[in-house]
Amino acid sequence: MKRVVITGMDMITPLGYDMKTSFQNIIAGKSGITTISNFDASPLPVHFAGEIKAFDASAIMNPKDVKKTDRFIHLGIKTAVEAFKDAHFPEDGSIDFERFGIVGASAIGGLPRIEESAITLHEKGSSRISPFFIPASLVNLLGGHIAITLGLKGPNLSSSTACAASNHAISEACRIIMLEQADIMLVTGSESALCALGISGFASMKSLSTHNENPQTASRPFDKHRDGFVMGEGSATLVLEEYEHAIKRNAKIYAEIVGFAESCDANHITTPTIQGPLRSMQQAVKMAEKSDANFALDYINAHATSTPVGDKNETEAIKQLLVGKPIPPVSSTKGATGHCLGASGMIEAVITILAMQESILPPTINYTEADLENQxxxxxxxxxxxxxxxxYAMSNSFGFGGTNGTIIFKNLAV
Incomplete structure (x- = not known):
């Protein structure tokens, strides 16, 4: 099958409007978690999140189109356009846009627009509902708008598998290229569910940290005192390209994808198991080993959301994956960004690839005391x-419903 490489990237996170700034701040150990300012969260049980401040969508889109689309689409278009530019495609007509597709990923889609429209319906009646409400909110309109913006005429698919959505989107895009159904696939993960409904929903499940008095240290993966995740918002995009196609046009190659896999816990809608994530990692490693008999992981970017059970189970799964072998450094960057739900895997893929490029391990911030009781x-x-x-680096993403996804990247320069 065909090889798949990454030739363009971008991300926007609570730590920066662009890939470089976000990564620098993550490496510096900074936190993007603050008190929510985009709406009044004071009546809610949780007042903080990883929020992107003062983002002006009209700077990248026609103001009329901004009103017709939800924020997750705005963020996704921003990173898609920048990643497309980063790939430096020739403008001589040599790129076949009928073989250039997209997979969009979002766990929830336009939740703020859904909340807003429900209030309008209740207070003003059905006649006041915008005709753009449905297309503004649908997950697949993320890919739809990006395809229209960039002229992508190949496969146009969507992934909405909770917090594993981005990793599953990457896997699907890889399969499409490997099976020669496209030469290039743009893969965008985007999420912006920061609204009263989103915060209240996760809070009612007891999933969120409640450290309102000190938001910046609330997300603390693997730490003994972790008490839940912190919601975040953001977007990231990867340009995936068939290896020979990229070589032919002398493209910059960030990394190669040498392993990917998915699995299901088949156990509980919200409580993760050990065996489900383990199977996902095992299958991805098995795939990677076929390309290199001396394959060994040098770093794992963990899903680790700062929940008591999730972090514990992922740690144990990693131990079982590497029984008798050295366990590489493992870190979670969600202490810095919060948990960006369906966009988290794409953001963490960009972080992982930049870490490979820069030969640096991103830190797990807010780690104050080891949780030895839970191993x-x-x-x-x-x-x-x-x-x-x-x-070689691995990136994990796991989601509600027991759905899991693992990606393994190779640095071709090492």
Whole structure:
């Protein structure tokens, strides 16, 4: 089958409007978690999130179109356009846009627009509902708008598998290229569910941290005192390209995707198991080993959302994956960004690839005390980034419904 490489990237996170700024702040150990300012969260049980401040969608879109689309689409278009530029495609007509597709990913889609429209219906009646309400909210309109913006005429698919959506989108795009159904696939994960309904829904499940008095330290993956995740918003995009196609046009190659897999816990809608994530990682490793008999992981970007059970189970799954083998450094960057739900896997893919490029391990911030009682005792790169060459890196994403996804990247320069 065909090889798949990454030739363009971008992200927007609570730590920066662009890929470079976001990554620099993550490596510096900064937190993007603040008190919510885009709406009044004071009546809610949780007042903070990883929020992107003062984002002006009209700077990248026609103001009329901004009103017709939800914020997750705005963020997604921003990173898609920038990643497309980053790939430096020739403008001589040599790119066949009928073989250039897209997979969009979002866990929830336009939740703020749904909330707003429900209030309008209740208070003003059905005649006041915008005709753009439905297309503004649908997950697949993320890919639809990006395809229209960039002229992508190949496969146009969507992934909405909770917090594993981005990793599943990457896997699907890889399969399309490997089976020669497209030469290039743009893959965008985007999420903006920060609204009263979103916060209240997750809070009612007891999923969220409630440290309103100190938001910046509320997201603390693997730490003994973790008490739930912190919602975040953001977007990231990867340009996936068939290897020979990229070589032919002398493209910059960030990394190669050498392993990917999915699995299901088949156990509980919200409580993760150990075996489900383990199977996903095992299958991705098995795929990677076919390309290199000496394959060994140098870094794992964990899903680790800062929940008591999730972080514990992922740690144990990693231990079982690597029985008898060295366990590489493991870190979670959600302490810095919060949990961006369906966009988290794409954001963390960009972070992981940049870490490989820069030979540096991103830190797990807010790590103050080891959770030895639950055997969370790996090297989590606590609080400070660390220089290290990375040839192979794994990125995990797991979601409600027991759905799991794992991606393995290879640094071709090492």
């Amino acid at each position: 969370c005792d790996l090297d989590y790169v606590p609080n400070q980034a660390r220089a290290q060459k990375i040839k």
